[in-house]
Amino acid sequence: MIDPESLPYRPCAGFMLVNAEGKVFVGQRIDPSAHGFWQMPQGGIDKGEDIRAAALRELEEEVGVPAHMVDVIGQTSRPIRYDLPPELLGRVWKGKYRGQEQYWFLGRFLGADADIDLEAHDPPEFNEWRWIDPEQLPELIVPFKRAVYEEVLAEFRDLI
Template identity: 75%
Template structure:
């Protein structure tokens, strides 16, 4: 078994997208380990990639929303970390990471709902999407990421 303490955190950028009604975009995960849970767009940061550009890239890749449809309102004041549960250590991300170190951005959606395209990513990461009240986020996310989503909400509450 892999010792989690010996593994680094995976660098990750996330995007909290809010619409004109101050509701937050969430997508329902397709992958089996998180099936039935919802999350905001997020993903790995490429080596040398700017944090903001990584967050916008992930938004575009996962839900088809380009930077022309988003007004970035706020960026991260700090990195947020979470650890994978023991049963996932050594299994996800080819066993190279113990969890993620995430940098979150907040942006206002300037487009129409029809601009959202879950097929933009091949294969898709989400099988459904919806707009939700911000306070519902922690109960929709897979439990081991719940504290991170609570921290994202605290970080951006004044801007939503």
């Protein structure tokens, strides 16, 4: 039995990408355990990496959108944590973490839909993508991350 209190949080950066109509980018993860759920681009922060640089790197890796196609207009006031559910604890991230501590950025997409390339990184993270109304975010994410998306949305709502 793993004691989650004994494990650290994995540092992570996420990106809420919005288009000119105020819609938010979401991708459907290829991972079979997350089938049917949609999420915004996010991923681990490398040791010594700047948080904003990590968020932009993840955006480019997962969505194919380089930094020059984004106008960063917001950052959450603090990192937001979530804990893994018991059934995933010890299985994800080689069992090293109890959850994630996420730093979120908001940016306007300056490109066109044709600039989005889910195969920009090998292997790809998403198999489908779409633009959604921001209020739909919490209902589309895996349930254990719902509170994170609600908090990110609350912080960015006025900027979207």
